[in-house]
Amino acid sequence: MNVLVTGGAGYIGSVTVEALVNRGHRVVVLDNLVTGHRDAVHEAAAFVHGDIQDPEMVGFAVQEHGVEAVLHFAASSLVGESMEQPFKYFGNNSAGSLKLLETLVGHGVKRFVLSSTAALFGTPDALPIPADAPIRPESVYGESKYLIERMLAWLQRTQGLGYTTLRYFNAAGASGRFGEDHRPESHLIPIVLEVARGKRAYIPIFGDDYPTRDGTCVRDYIHVLDLAEAHVLAVEALEPGEAHAYNLGNGTGFSVREVVEVCREVTGHEIPERVLPRRAGDPAALVADSSLLTQELGWRPQHADLREIVASAWRWFQAHPEGYHA
Ligand SMILES: NC(=O)c1ccc[n+]([C@@H]2O[C@H](COP(=O)([O-])OP(=O)(O)OC[C@H]3O[C@@H](n4cnc5c(N)ncnc54)[C@H](O)[C@@H]3O)[C@@H](O)[C@H]2O)c1
Numbered sequence: 001m002n003v004l005v006t007g008g009a010g011y012i013g014s015v016t017v018e019a020l021v022n023r024g025h026r027v028v029v030l031d032n033l034v035t036g037h038r039d040a041v042h043e044a045a046a047f048v049h050g051d052i053q054d055p056e057m058v059g060f061a062v063q064e065h066g067v068e069a070v071l072h073f074a075a076s077s078l079v080g081e082s083m084e085q086p087f088k089y090f091g092n093n094s095a096g097s098l099k100l101l102e103t104l105v106g107h108g109v110k111r112f113v114l115s116s117t118a119a120l121f122g123t124p125d126a127l128p129i130p131a132d133a134p135i136r137p138e139s140v141y142g143e144s145k146y147l148i149e150r151m152l153a154w155l156q157r158t159q160g161l162g163y164t165t166l167r168y169f170n171a172a173g174a175s176g177r178f179g180e181d182h183r184p185e186s187h188l189i190p191i192v193l194e195v196a197r198g199k200r201a202y203i204p205i206f207g208d209d210y211p212t213r214d215g216t217c218v219r220d221y222i223h224v225l226d227l228a229e230a231h232v233l234a235v236e237a238l239e240p241g242e243a244h245a246y247n248l249g250n251g252t253g254f255s256v257r258e259v260v261e262v263c264r265e266v267t268g269h270e271i272p273e274r275v276l277p278r279r280a281g282d283p284a285a286l287v288a289d290s291s292l293l294t295q296e297l298g299w300r301p302q303h304a305d306l307r308e309i310v311a312s313a314w315r316w317f318q319a320h321p322e323g324y325h326a
């Protein structure tokens with residue numbers, strides 16, 4: 001298939017492009033490089049430096065490359081930041097995706113896979129969270145993604161667009177070539193590894209008074225390679241006019257303190273910690289029930305062990321001490 005990947009110069013997008021290329025698909029990446037890196041774009045993929053909100057750039061990419069399906073990663077994606085900058089999130093994510101979808105539908109694109117999020121679920125009634133759990137975001141980020149899901153539901157009904165929304169939990173780890181390089185970094189595992197690499201003095205723990213087993217937030221960390229594989233399966237199976245929503249995680253939760261402990265084991269470094277106040281928008285615990293994805297697409301995580309996930313990130317950081325800006 002000819003696949004357009006928005007945000008393909010970013011963390012999860014770059015690893016997914018690698019997986020698509022390995023599977024024999026032809027890929028064009030559209031990215032404005034606001035958080036992504038040109039060097040993170042696989043050499044077998046075409047690259048268009050542009051914004052999802054620019055109809056001319058998007059239209060050019062679609063026509064020039066005969067695009068049949070779109071994987072939409074491009075977004076602003078930090079829970080904490082979204083609570084401080086709501087207009088950025090409703091703008092880039094919700095309004096940006098609306099513009100993108102208008103252009104794509106106008107060019108006859110009928111297959112669309114959305115990077116959605118566990119942040120849709122807020123504080124869930126029970127764990128693990130199934131795909132049909134109630135939606136009640138507790139952050140602007142989560143709401144901004146849910147608005148895109150609602151647009152997709154209406155475009156399926158009115159325009160025959162086929163879509164799959166993958167609500168993934170916490171991406172982590174690296175492929176051999178592509179890894180996580182956010183600036184500044186805000187995600188837990190790369191920050192803990194920055195402490196191990198001597199780039200930070202300690203790991204701040206945002207709250208230890210949550211109703212969890214050790215008081216720190218629990219998350220379901222999924223290997224970026226398993227995420228990439230789910231995208232390949234989803235886009236290969238998707239037909240025009242269909243609608244699917246899947247949760248995507250390992251089904252096991254780790255607290256912030258447990259993650260730090262695994263990082264100590266993997267790196268052999270001490271990793272001091274310091275407890276700070278809670279971060280706005282953080283639910284106490286998020287763990288995925290991905291059984292619908294397993295039933296319908298045969299997806300199963302191949303790298304579920306948190307030690308393996310952390311070790312892959314650790315190897316990538318050792319091989320790329322300055323990230324993509326070497
Ligand atoms: N990292 C996670 O744990 C996680 C979990 C659930 C969902 N997600 C979602 O997955 C997607 C990718 O996340 P990531 O961690 O790889 O983020 P990232 O910031 O590394 O990648 C996003 C990419 O999109 C590009 N981009 C942003 N706005 C754009 C625009 N308007 N036009 C063109 N390009 C634009 C950026 O330059 C970047 O390359 C996001 O949609 C995010 O919401 C991430």
Ligand SMILES: O=c1ccn([C@@H]2O[C@H](COP(=O)(O)OP(=O)(O)O[C@H]3O[C@H](CO)[C@@H](O)[C@H](O)[C@H]3O)[C@@H](O)[C@H]2O)c(=O)[nH]1
Nearest residue numbers: 077079117118119169170186187188191204205206217256
């Ligand atoms: O220095 C840090 C960084 C994070 N945390 C905590 O670690 C957990 C994980 O945080 P982080 O790695 O920032 O991820 P999330 O905020 O859970 O969000 C990620 O996972 C979501 C899905 O669950 C995605 O939608 C988001 O895009 C992605 O950033 C949270 O409880 C944070 O409060 C700390 O205690 N200290």
